[in-house]
Every structure is written in structure tokens, then in C-alpha cells.
Amino acid sequence: MDTKDRKEAKESDRVQCCIVGGGPAGVMAGFLLARQGVGVLVLEKHRDFFRDFRGDTIHPSTLELMSELGLLDEFLRQKHSEMREITVHFGPDVVHIADLRHLPTKCKFVAFMPQWDFLNFLSSHAKQYPNFRLRMETEVTELLFENDRVIGVRAKTQDGTLELRADLVIGADGRSSIVRERAGLEVIDLGAPIDVLWFRLSKKASDPPQSFGFVGTGQFMVLIDRDDYWQCAYVIRKGSLAGIRERGLEAFCDEIGRCAPFLSNRTGEVRQWDDVKLLNVKVDHLKKWHREGLLCIGDAAHAMSPVGGVGINLAIQDAVATANLLAAKLESGRIEEADLETVQKRRARAAQLTQRVQIFLHEHFLEAIFDSSEPISPPLPMRMLEKYPRLRRLPARIVGVGFRPEHIGPHHAFPKEEARGGN
Ligand SMILES: Cc1cc2nc3c(=O)[nH]c(=O)nc-3n(C[C@H](O)[C@H](O)[C@H](O)COP(=O)(O)OP(=O)(O)OC[C@H]3O[C@@H](n4cnc5c(N)ncnc54)[C@H](O)[C@@H]3O)c2cc1C
Numbered sequence: 469m470d471t472k473d474r475k476e477a478k479e480s481d482r483v484q485c486c487i488v489g490g491g492p493a494g495v496m497a498g499f500l501l502a503r504q505g506v507g508v509l510v511l512e513k514h515r516d517f518f519r520d521f522r523g524d525t526i527h528p529s530t531l532e533l534m535s536e537l538g539l540l541d542e543f544l545r546q547k548h549s550e551m552r553e554i555t556v557h558f559g560p561d562v563v564h565i566a567d568l569r570h571l572p573t574k575c576k577f578v579a580f581m582p583q584w585d586f587l588n589f590l591s592s593h594a595k596q597y598p599n600f601r602l603r604m605e606t607e608v609t610e611l612l613f614e615n616d617r618v619i620g621v622r623a624k625t626q627d628g629t630l631e632l633r634a635d636l637v638i639g640a641d642g643r644s645s646i647v648r649e650r651a652g653l654e655v656i657d658l659g660a661p662i663d664v665l666w667f668r669l670s671k672k673a674s675d676p677p678q679s680f681g682f683v684g685t686g687q688f689m690v691l692i693d694r695d696d697y698w699q700c701a702y703v704i705r706k707g708s709l710a711g712i713r714e715r716g717l718e719a720f721c722d723e724i725g726r727c728a729p730f731l732s733n734r735t736g737e738v739r740q741w742d743d744v745k746l747l748n749v750k751v752d753h754l755k756k757w758h759r760e761g762l763l764c765i766g767d768a769a770h771a772m773s774p775v776g777g778v779g780i781n782l783a784i785q786d787a788v789a790t791a792n793l794l795a796a797k798l799e800s801g802r803i804e805e806a807d808l809e810t811v812q813k814r815r816a817r818a819a820q821l822t823q824r825v826q827i828f829l830h831e832h833f834l835e836a837i838f839d840s841s842e843p844i845s846p847p848l849p850m851r852m853l854e855k856y857p858r859l860r861r862l863p864a865r866i867v868g869v870g871f872r873p874e875h876i877g878p879h880h881a882f883p884k885e886e887a888r889g890g891n
Pocket residue numbers: 488489490491492493494511512513514521522523524525606607608609640641642643645646664701747748749750765766767768771772773774776777778779780781783
């Protein structure tokens with residue numbers, strides 16, 4: 469950072485809203501608040517958005533929001549693939565789980581786009597508002613308090629420590645949130661019996677189209693189409709990685725080939741254990757998402773399992789509700805804890821209902837798979853979905869839209885060129 473930048477950092481050490489975490493919740497909340505005229509600074513600990521362990525799903529409800537923001541056409545011009553049906557392979561049998569083609573949304577598909585592209589897209593639009601700032605490589609380490617109210621954050625940067633004061637701090641720092649921990653917010657841990665092994669394998673022209681899951685004997689794997697390769701999410705019992713590693717890399721590669729046989733000719737592309745990342749899955753929620761001066765949203769408020777691929781949608785919906793409910797309050801000056809409570813009241817039920825569905829699937833679908841020593845056939849609810857196509861509209865609704873879809877609220881007319889320089 470040169471002297472000029474240092475000076476700018478010093479001058480901008482007070483903002484209306486400081487958002488910790490540049491994931492889907494943080495970037496979307498920053499964008500929408502800035503669009504409403506609020507001075508926002510998003511702090512992200514990484515140098516860029518390029519981390520391949522992020523989910524890639526952009527749900528129909530998020531696409532609806534893009535449309536409400538007038539960005540849908542441009543968004544769909546970005547490289548992406550579209551999934552209109554969700555299927556699970558049980559050995560040679562393919563079961564149709566969800567049919568998104570009947571959703572009451574403009575886009576009747578889940579768009580798959582690498583999350584770094586999605587976040588770059590959102591942040592590039594947010595940056596058109598001069599009152600939006602995104603600061604990368606800035607890791608929040610502490611909250612600042614005054615009389616029990618959160619009044620800002622302390623962060624580690626390349627150039628030392630940054631102390632920043634804010635009328636409101638939003639914790640959008642994901643499932644290992646330091647913000648919620650430092651704020652002493654009580655976490656209700658719902659438990660997750662799974663972790664995910666994350667690795668990539670090349671894609672070939674002859675491969676089956678984007679699907680969802682592959683069930684093998686005691687195995688479940690999800691494949692995400694990233695154009696020239698498959699991002700593989702191999703679901704394991706929590707804590708079982710040590711045993712898998714003990715059996716050796718070759719045995720692991722054979723296991724993958726048994727789960728999705730079309731991949732067996734390339735599992736050798738996993739050359740070392742370093743190519744396989746362990747992603748720790750948590751399902752929890754905060755009893756209270758807020759305290760004076762602080763609100764948590766997204767995974768920081770309710771860590772989601774990857775099951776169903778809905779966590780990004782919920783994070784985005786929280787961000788929309790936050791902007792709708794709080795922008796005017798932030799603009800008017802001091803924001804009260806009761807204002808923050810309105811966000812939890814609006815969003816907590818949708819998050820908890822979704823978590824219940826995820827836990828049901830952990831207990832009744834994944835546990836049954838892990839417990840089986842023989843190929844299993846689709847469970848009864850899945851057989852019903854296969855037999856009665858109309859039933860597939862319900863899971864499509866849960867995955868594609870969620871329990872309480874939000875809409876972009878009225879815009880307080882802060883066009884980009886006139887937006888306040890709140891930072
Ligand atoms: C293995 C796995 C696969 C998943 N796949 C999918 C999927 O396909 N589809 C889906 O919808 N959901 C998926 N999920 C769930 C989804 O990833 C989350 O629900 C979603 O990312 C939550 O968004 P968020 O913005 O709240 O948090 P995150 O996406 O976790 O973003 C938090 C951000 O905060 C930053 N940060 C953290 N700490 C600090 C700090 N101290 N200071 C500054 N910045 C910080 C992080 O670098 C990160 O950028 C998956 C989850 C797992 C575990």
C-alpha cells in the first residue's frame with residue numbers, strides 16, 4: 469500500500485455498514501445496501517474469489533432477483549450451464565427427483581456458474597456505486613465494543629492492523645464465523661454426520677450430461693459440471709477420512725470408479741492426497757442473530773449442509789431481506805437492536821425449515837447408503853417421485869425457490885452517479 473492508500477485507509481475508518489466476508493451473503497448485502505445509498509465496506513480475507521471449494525449453484529429465485537435488478541440478460545451472457553431436472557443414479561437406474569420446468573419463475577433452471585464468476589459479476593455491479601467498497605486480503609480478527617455495543621472491527625491487512633468503526637457490522641463470514649464467536653452469540657449445533665472430499669476429474673465428450681448424484685454401495689457422490697472438468701464432491705461419514713487414507717490412494721480411486729463407473733478411466737488424475745480437500749460440514753444456527761450494532765446472516769447465522777445445494781440461495785435471500793429491512797434505518801442514523809431482530813424474524817424460519825429437510829436427508833437417505841454393504845435401490849419417496857412426475861415439482865420448489873423467497877425492495881433512488889460517498 470503506498471502513502472496515498474494508507475491515507476485513504478485512515479480517512480475511511482468509519483462507515484455506515486461494515487460487512488465481514490465477501491461470500492454470496494456479504495457481496496449481495498453490500499451491493500443492495502450501496503444501491504440504497506448506504507456507505508458499505510465489505511472486508512474479505514482472501515486475495516480473490518478464486519477458491520474452488522465454493523458451491524456453484526445459482527437458483528431460479530436468485531435469477532429472479534437478477535431480473536428484478538435488471539441484470540438477468542447480462543448475467544445469462546456469462547458462461548454457465550443450466551440444469552432443469554435433478555436426477556440421481558442408483559447404479560444403472562436413473563431416478564428423477566426434481567423437475568424445475570414448472571417453477572413460477574422466469575428461469576426454470578439452476579444455473580451452474582463458478583462462484584468466483586458470480587461474485588465477480590455481483591461485485592463489479594456493486595462497484596458502480598461510489599459508496600460501495602470491497603477490500604480484499606483483510607481478515608477481521610476482533611470486534612470493537614463500547615458499552616456492550618459492537619462499534620466496529622479490527623482486521624489484519626498486508627500493511628498491519630486496520631480499525632474500522634461502523635454504525636452496523638454484518639457478520640457474513642460463513643460457517644466458521646469469527647464474528648459470531650467474538651460476539652458471543654449462542655450456537656445451536658444440529659450435527660452433521662457427513663464431510664465432503666472435494667477433487668476434480670477431467671470431463672470427456674462422451675460423459676453423461678449434468679446430473680446430481682451417484683449412489684454406489686455405501687457411497688454417494690455429486691458431480692458439478694465445470695465445463696472442461698467435473699468438480700467431484702464425494703460424501704463421507706464424518707471422521708472417516710483417516711480410515712480412507714489408511715486404505716491408500718489407489719483404493720480410494722477404485723472406490724470413485726465404482727461409484728460413478730464412467731469416471732473409472734481417469735481416477736488416476738488424483739495423484740496425491742493433496743489433490744483431495746476435506747470440507748468440514750456443519751449444520752447449526754444462532755439462537756439470536758444479533759446484538760447491538762451487529763447482525764449475522766448467511767452461514768454465519770445458520771450453517772447449511774451441502775445437501776440439496778441450497779445454502780447459497782439462503783445466503784442471498786438473507787442479504788435481500790437485510791437490505792430491504794435495514795437500508796432506510798441505516799440511512800436515518802442510529803440503528804437499534806429491534807431493527808436487527810426484524811431480519812431474524814423474517815429469515816430464521818425459512819433457514820430452519822431447510823435445515824430440517826437437510827437433516828431428514830442426512831438421517832434417512834445418506835445414513836441408509838453408508839450403512840449398506842450391497843447396492844441399494846431408491847427409497848420409497850424417490851420411487852414415488854419416479855412414478856408420479858407431478859410430485860417432482862415439490863422438491864423443485866424447495867431447491868429452486870426455497871421457503872420464503874425475497875424480492876428486491878423499492879429503490880430509494882440513489883442512481884449510481886449520485887450515490888453518496890459514505891465511506
Ligand atoms: C462442501 C460444501 C459444498 C457446498 N455446495 C453448495 C452448493 O453447491 N450450492 C449451495 O447452494 N450451497 C452449497 N454449500 C453451502 C454453501 O456453500 C453456503 O451455504 C454458502 O456459501 C453460504 O454463503 P455465505 O456468504 O453465508 O458464506 P461463505 O460462502 O462461506 O462466505 C464467507 C466469506 O467470508 C470470508 N471470511 C471468513 N472469515 C473471514 C474473516 N475473519 N474476515 C474476512 N473475511 C472472512 C470467507 O473467505 C468467505 O469468502 C456447500 C457447503 C459445503 C460445506
